[in-house]
Amino acid sequence: MLVFNASEWINLIVRWTHVFSAILWVGTTYYFTWLDAQLRRSQRTGGDVWMVHSGGFYTVVKQKTLGVPPSDVHWFRWEAMVTWVSGVTLLLVVYYAGGLIVDASNPTVSEHVAKAIGLSALVVGWIVYDLLVRTPLVRTGWAFAIVALVLIVALAWGLRQVMSARAAYIHVGALFGTIMASNVWMRILPPQRRMIAAAARGEPIDPALGAGAKERSIHNTFIVVPTVFLMISNHFPTATYGNRYGLATMAVLIVAGWSAAAVLRRA
Template sequence: MEAYIMEWLYVLVRWLHVITAVAWIGASFYFVWLDNSLQSPKDKDLQDKGVDGELWAVHGGGFYNPQKYLTAPEKLPKKLHWFYWESYSTWMSGFALFLLVYLLNAQVYLIDPNLLPMSPTQAIVTALGFLAGGWFVYDLMCRIFGFRNLALGIAVSLFIGIATYGACQIFPGRAAFLIVGAMMATMMSANVLFVIIPGQKRVTAAMRAGEPVDPIYGQRGKQRSVHNTYFTLPVLFCMLSNHFGVMYRDANNWLVLILMMIAGVLIRQFFLLKHRGQTNWYFPASGIAVMALVFFWMSPIASQTDAPAKLVRGSVSTEEAFAVVQKRCYGCHAYNPTMMGGAPAPKGIVFESPEDLRKHASAVISQTVQLKTMPLGNITQMTDEERQLIQAWFQQNMSH
């Protein structure tokens, strides 16, 4: 019953996280597009009111005319819509999922003894340190560099690269990718919480009190908003890629992640320029080229995949292969798992009988031999000889 409840909890929290992320990213992308698509008004009445840009649009059978003021209208309406709960709810639901899956199962997901032996408590504290420390360093750099945007952009990029390398030296690849994404997502949401919304509230309060508005708040908010839009595609890649072992299995997985994040930034830059009426195909072409480079760099070589099985002499029975799988995988892949805090078997795959091994043979050979992403963090210490035995069994019994 506990596993059943946990499975529902995982589904509902993940669903909530995806919904809120769609709302946040959708609103963010829309306003970036809107900012870059506004045109100076020709109507003198709008100019006199302080309207700096406007846009006419049609959607859903209706016509819309959003307008942006140079500073603000002379008189604020009583009701203003604030865009911040999308950000907060995305971060909170994401952290809840991080807690349920990773922090409560630190021994399985956060620790690889071959990288850095840690206790679960040390792993949890270190992971949380990346989230909090990432925001602290990033915010400090923003304050030091101010509006020297090029220098700040280079500094932030270098910091994220260093953090990516560090995470991949401390945590298993799957966890490292997620933690880097969570660190950047924390920066994004903290930008909204500590900079953008407080600045907007100060501007609003000054206007209602009839006091002059300090433009610095708008400038800071705009700067952090621009950072957030460049972070978006790299964060999404981090969150999705940890579900695909091919992305983080390489010994230089930190470089894989950095290159894929660069590709995301290049592609995002294309759309940002396109919103302004500039079409520069160099950026998406460069992004695709970077992804192609990663693809061919990490592509498996047939001889490397097939050679290990030749080391196994004689016939390997299903019972022999099943014994290895039960010894190394059964703790998680069982009807009543003894690992992962009672969480249900990943993807519903269980190994209760040799027939289960035959049923899931393709997944087993992919994850344990080709990608070597299972067992997670190799927590049960599956040996190379055992992987070779499983491959030999597959070739002899399942590959024809």
């Protein structure tokens, strides 16, 4: 007998959308990361970047100005939006509506309070990150990473006081996803729009616009790797959030993710 479970189908469809859009987003991000590195090498050697894929040969040249009408420029943006919206939907369906937001055996606060704190953490976390990037600390990568790690672990500890361990883990991952999506829509796309508008008017393009967008894009390549760790952690409770060293495990996973991203960026 076929049984239709609407909740499971919603969960499945949203989860599929989230995973597939994330693949497109992350794949595009790392492709351009690799491409930028190859273009820098080609500038030093005087050669071009050649690629082979799907039965054809391709070459890419980085332009300093716009050679086509703005309407002909392809934007990579909706992958980030769909990933974030589907991710937040999953958070609401699985944790906020699914009863997993607090520890059922020993809740320290009501579900409503935990939900309010969880959503606030996403907003405040983005604001803190955005302000931190504007400080001189960002010029020293290791110092920025240390401060960021301390703040992340402190946030996770605070969330753990009011949420289940699983929910605390997933909220840190959701914060990472929120930061990445906000970087795209609030700190990368607006400067690119101004660059395109200036080029269309025949005006010189301010290099600072591209530099600022590039900085946030680089941050996204580092954030995404530990984000994936955190998002799949709910499948491995004993190894991650479910053991007594859950916070330490999270810190190790984040550092490992950042280290892996550094290696990938050099590949």
